[in-house]
Amino acid sequence: MDAKRERIKKAALEIFSSQGYANTTVQQIAERARVGKGTFYIYFATKEELLTDLLIEGLTNMGQHIERKIRTLQGSAAKLRAIVREQLRYFYEHQSLCRLITREVWGHSDQSSSLAQRVRSSYIRMLQEVVEKGIKDGELRSLDPQTVATALYGMVSMVALSMKDLPSDGAIERAEMTLQELLFSGITTSRMVAVEA
Amino acid sequence: MDAKRERIKKAALEIFSSQGYANTTVQQIAERARVGKGTFYIYFATKEELLTDLLIEGLTNMGQHIERKIRTLQGSAAKLRAIVREQLRYFYEHQSLCRLITREVWGHSDQSSSLAQRVRSSYIRMLQEVVEKGIKDGELRSLDPQTVATALYGMVSMVALSMKDLPSDGAIERAEMTLQELLFSGITTSRMVAVEA
Amino acid sequence: MDAKRERIKKAALEIFSSQGYANTTVQQIAERARVGKGTFYIYFATKEELLTDLLIEGLTNMGQHIERKIRTLQGSAAKLRAIVREQLRYFYEHQSLCRLITREVWGHSDQSSSLAQRVRSSYIRMLQEVVEKGIKDGELRSLDPQTVATALYGMVSMVALSMKDLPSDGAIERAEMTLQELLFSGITTSRMVAVEA
Amino acid sequence: MDAKRERIKKAALEIFSSQGYANTTVQQIAERARVGKGTFYIYFATKEELLTDLLIEGLTNMGQHIERKIRTLQGSAAKLRAIVREQLRYFYEHQSLCRLITREVWGHSDQSSSLAQRVRSSYIRMLQEVVEKGIKDGELRSLDPQTVATALYGMVSMVALSMKDLPSDGAIERAEMTLQELLFSGITTSRMVAVEA
DNA sequence: CATGAATGAGGCTTCATTCAT
DNA sequence: AATGAATGAAGCCTCATTCAT
Numbered sequence: 001m002d003a004k005r006e007r008i009k010k011a012a013l014e015i016f017s018s019q020g021y022a023n024t025t026v027q028q029i030a031e032r033a034r035v036g037k038g039t040f041y042i043y044f045a046t047k048e049e050l051l052t053d054l055l056i057e058g059l060t061n062m063g064q065h066i067e068r069k070i071r072t073l074q075g076s077a078a079k080l081r082a083i084v085r086e087q088l089r090y091f092y093e094h095q096s097l098c099r100l101i102t103r104e105v106w107g108h109s110d111q112s113s114s115l116a117q118r119v120r121s122s123y124i125r126m127l128q129e130v131v132e133k134g135i136k137d138g139e140l141r142s143l144d145p146q147t148v149a150t151a152l153y154g155m156v157s158m159v160a161l162s163m164k165d166l167p168s169d170g171a172i173e174r175a176e177m178t179l180q181e182l183l184f185s186g187i188t189t190s191r192m193v194a195v196e197a
Numbered sequence: 198m199d200a201k202r203e204r205i206k207k208a209a210l211e212i213f214s215s216q217g218y219a220n221t222t223v224q225q226i227a228e229r230a231r232v233g234k235g236t237f238y239i240y241f242a243t244k245e246e247l248l249t250d251l252l253i254e255g256l257t258n259m260g261q262h263i264e265r266k267i268r269t270l271q272g273s274a275a276k277l278r279a280i281v282r283e284q285l286r287y288f289y290e291h292q293s294l295c296r297l298i299t300r301e302v303w304g305h306s307d308q309s310s311s312l313a314q315r316v317r318s319s320y321i322r323m324l325q326e327v328v329e330k331g332i333k334d335g336e337l338r339s340l341d342p343q344t345v346a347t348a349l350y351g352m353v354s355m356v357a358l359s360m361k362d363l364p365s366d367g368a369i370e371r372a373e374m375t376l377q378e379l380l381f382s383g384i385t386t387s388r389m390v391a392v393e394a
Numbered sequence: 395m396d397a398k399r400e401r402i403k404k405a406a407l408e409i410f411s412s413q414g415y416a417n418t419t420v421q422q423i424a425e426r427a428r429v430g431k432g433t434f435y436i437y438f439a440t441k442e443e444l445l446t447d448l449l450i451e452g453l454t455n456m457g458q459h460i461e462r463k464i465r466t467l468q469g470s471a472a473k474l475r476a477i478v479r480e481q482l483r484y485f486y487e488h489q490s491l492c493r494l495i496t497r498e499v500w501g502h503s504d505q506s507s508s509l510a511q512r513v514r515s516s517y518i519r520m521l522q523e524v525v526e527k528g529i530k531d532g533e534l535r536s537l538d539p540q541t542v543a544t545a546l547y548g549m550v551s552m553v554a555l556s557m558k559d560l561p562s563d564g565a566i567e568r569a570e571m572t573l574q575e576l577l578f579s580g581i582t583t584s585r586m587v588a589v590e591a
Numbered sequence: 592m593d594a595k596r597e598r599i600k601k602a603a604l605e606i607f608s609s610q611g612y613a614n615t616t617v618q619q620i621a622e623r624a625r626v627g628k629g630t631f632y633i634y635f636a637t638k639e640e641l642l643t644d645l646l647i648e649g650l651t652n653m654g655q656h657i658e659r660k661i662r663t664l665q666g667s668a669a670k671l672r673a674i675v676r677e678q679l680r681y682f683y684e685h686q687s688l689c690r691l692i693t694r695e696v697w698g699h700s701d702q703s704s705s706l707a708q709r710v711r712s713s714y715i716r717m718l719q720e721v722v723e724k725g726i727k728d729g730e731l732r733s734l735d736p737q738t739v740a741t742a743l744y745g746m747v748s749m750v751a752l753s754m755k756d757l758p759s760d761g762a763i764e765r766a767e768m769t770l771q772e773l774l775f776s777g778i779t780t781s782r783m784v785a786v787e788a
Numbered sequence: 789c790a791t792g793a794a795t796g797a798g799g800c801t802t803c804a805t806t807c808a809t
Numbered sequence: 810a811a812t813g814a815a816t817g818a819a820g821c822c823t824c825a826t827t828c829a830t
Contacts, residue, residue: 004793004794018305019305020219020304020305022217022218022219022220023219025819025820025821026820026821026822027820027821035794035795036794036795036796037795037796037797037821037822038794038795038796038797038822038823038824039793039794039795040822041821041822041823042793042794046821046822047820047821047822077384077385080384099303099304099305100304102299102300102303102304103299103300103303103304103305104304106296106299106300106355106358107217107296107297107299107300107301107304108215108217108296108300124359131384138386139385139386140384140385140386141378141382141384141385141386143375143378143379143384144371144372144375146359147356147371147372147375147376148375148379148384150352150355150356150359151352151353151355151356151375151376151379152352153355154351154352154353154354154355154356155347155348155349155351155352156348156351157351157355158303158347158348158350158351158354158355159344159347159348159351161303162321162343162347174341174344175341175344178340178341178344178345178348179344179348181338181340182340182345182348182380182383183379183383183384184383184384184385185338185382185383185385186379186380186381186382186383187274187277187328187337187338187340187345187380187381188274188336188337188338188381188382189335189336189337189338201811222802222803222804223803223804223805224803224804232811232812233811233812233813234804234805234812234813234814235805235806235807235811235812235813235814236810236811236812236813237805238804238805238806239810239811243804243805244804244805398790412699414613414698414699415613416611416613416614417613419823419824419825420824420825420826421824421825424792429790429791430790430791430792431791431792431793431825431826432790432791432792432793432826432827432828433789433790433791433792434826435825435826435827436789436790440825440826441824441825441826471778471779474778493697493698493699494698496693496694496697496698497693497694497697497698497699498698500690500693500694500749500752501611501690501691501693501694501695501698502609502610502611502690502694518753528778532780533779533780534778534779534780535772535776535777535778535779535780537769537772537773537778538765538766538769540753541750541765541766541769541770542769542773542778544746544749544750544753545746545747545749545750545769545770545773546746547749548745548746548747548748548749548750549741549742549743549745549746550742550745551745551749552697552741552742552744552745552748552749553738553741553742553745555697556715556737556741568735568738569735569738572734572735572738572739572742573738573742575732575734576734576739576742576774576777577773577777577778578777578778578779579732579776579777579779580773580774580775580776580777581668581671581725581731581732581734581739581774581775582668582730582731582732582775582776583729583730583731583732595814595815616798616799616800617799617800617801618798618799618800626815626816627815627816627817628800628801628816628817628818629801629802629803629815629816629817629818630814630815630816631801632800632801632802633814633815637800637801638799638800638801
């Protein structure tokens with residue numbers, strides 16, 4: 001049964017996200033996955049390999065999910081709008097993953113985590129390319145694409161993370177609308193203020 | 198000498214931020230602070246207390262710093278503008294702190310870390326109040342204040358964290374301008390698109 | 395197929411001798427013997443039983459081999475001479491076995507290894523008997539038979555073990571001659587020196 | 592107190608020699624040395640380092656002890672005689688060390704144990720040099736020095752190891768005399784047999 | 789017979805914390 | 810106040826052995 005590998009990953013993601021990777025023991029993971037401790041090591045060489053697996057697979061999945069969604073859309077603005085929508089929902093539904101990435105990818109400057117760097121930038125780069133295209137086409141304002149991409153990622157993920165505090169009905173919809181408005185039209189009532197500043 | 202307490206905190210912040218709290222040993226902290234391992238426990242009851250101290254003090258300091266800056270400013274938009282500017286610079290100059298907060302505050306759902314919740318929300322609440330005031334005064338658009346505050350926090354801190362990748366001269370200034378434009382005027386060239394969406 | 399049992403024993407002997415019994419895993423043995431790990435346990439109840447088997451069979455084989463060689467010889471001196479010759483060659487050609495015996499039989503004082511004692515002494519006793527006969531017949535000098543037997547065993551096996559360092563051609567022949575000379579005539583040029591000492 | 596380091600070494604040597612290095616746990620060593628398990632790692636980086644330490648120190652000590660004894664003696668034969676005497680007594684009184692060396696130095700062909708090789712040969716080389724000198728001076732017969740040295744080492748240590756079986760009074764004296772006779776005059780009553788072979 | 793996935797006891801090592809100096 | 814030697818709980822990982830296929 002290869003279902004065991006998946007059981008372990010699921011269990012690990014949940015515990016990692018609530019206690020942090022370093023505070024989670026292999027024992028705990030194994031228990032939650034209902035396998036023996038030794039079984040863990042049949043499927044993963046080390047605890048860290050499991051983490052790596054989760055991070056890469058998680059971000060890759062979201063990336064693919066989103067790319068499918070935006071492929072058919074016309075215009076960079078429409079694509080960005082979809083990205084906000086989908087990333088928010090994805091992270092909302094996979095809060096554990098989102099928290100894990102925040103902790104282990106953004107919360108590290110460890111040189112050994114060059115993996116983290118690669119994982120992180122692979123997704124950011126996609127955002128960046130959409131922004132660049134939009135600027136070239138005159139659809140988006142001429143702002144630094146990398147900064148915009150990072151900011152977009154940051155606002156969406158932090159909002160997704162803070163949503164467990166308000167699990168009220170329709171909360172995601174409202175959060176999404178707020179983010180869309182914010183990102184596309186800015187926060188001020190009078191645009192002139194910003195433009196001429 | 199109470200300078201020792203500060204030496205320990207400084208050392209700890211640096212190591213925590215690069216290796217993570219859980220991977221840092223008291224030994225390492227003591228060595229970097231040039232004190233004995235036993236001395237550590239004169240100033241801090243446990244390793245975790247030190248973490249708590251750093252988080253609270255860090256966010257409190259930034260909060261106070263920023264509040265001083267915006268106290269005299271007129272108008273919520275101006276205040277927000279200053280917040281973006283100051284938070285970005287603060288986190289840029291205290292990347293270690295920013296990374297620590299990202300890891301240990303946002304990357305946790307641990308119930309034991311209710312502290313994290315409090316710390317986090319104390320700062321977010323301040324942002325939120327500025328936004329609420331701005332909306333009431335008609336200066337800002339009527340968006341959900343908590344979401345806006347969280348998004349603002351998220352975009353600024355992630356951008357600050359990613360800036361070590363580009364330490365080129367004037368990078369902060371450009372990043373700040375991009376964030377200001379983004380936040381205040383939105384990303385699209387034609388405002389109508391967003392407004393009427 | 396009972397060839398599998400032999401394959402396992404051969405594989406085990408090789409690995410045991412190079413890594414030691416305790417550092418060898420059943421997995422490694424099974425792989426080298428090209429059988430499944432479970433198959434191992436069809437032929438041997440435990441890893442230790444395999445060790446016991448190898449030791450007993452190894453020494454028994456050598457004992458039988460040597461007894462065949464000396465049975466027809468006349469005189470204890472001639473028999474001893476043949477023993478030196480054959481044990482040296484046997485251990486040289488079965489260095490793995492020799493190393494295993496050295497490690498696991500001589501290198502132990504474990505009470506549980508009373509087996510080791512038995513195995514060891516069964517071979518030594520044969521030597522001892524030859525020596526005793528030689529003394530009684532006046533062919534050999536009147537020295538303590540057990541000490542002589544042990545010394546003979548020790549010098550031959552250590553020399554055999556150290557020969558992998560010099561795999562040059564004709565090395566065994568030279569080593570054998572040296573041992574024979576040493577054992578039969580002693581090391582000094584003038585016999586009187588020793589006798590009268 | 593540095594007495595702890597010595598306590599640990601003493602305890603380890605005893606247990607290693609009776610159960611073998613690989614079957615001995617750090618826990619057992621610590622208990623016997625009456626220190627905490629963690630304390631062990633203050634004095635030794637790993638369990639293997641302790642083994643290395645014991646082997647090197649043990650052989651070095653014996654080497655120095657013996658060199659002191661033979662330095663003032665005149666003639667290679669007299670020196671060899673002293674070597675037999677002292678090595679036998681040393682190994683008899685430090686059976687644990689002798690067994691450890693037999694197991695871990697002679698019982699290995701592990702390439703990683705190049706240390707073992709070095710340790711082993713450092714002592715053997717000394718023997719060899721005495722033999723070479725004796726041959727050059729015409730005091731000893733012209734036999735291969737390395738083989739003679741190895742054989743000498745082997746016969747003495749195996750006899751020392753087997754002496755626990757006969758702890759009767761005066762046993763060492765008798766064993767020593769037997770070895771001396773054997774080594775210096777050979778085993779046969781009639782020398783001619785060997786000489787003319 | 790043959791296999792290898794599964795298991796858990798147990799080993800090595802680390803580290804937060806204590807305490808005698 | 811300052812130190813670092815001492816400790817044992819706890820974690821990661823290995824491996825002999827079992828058992829369902």
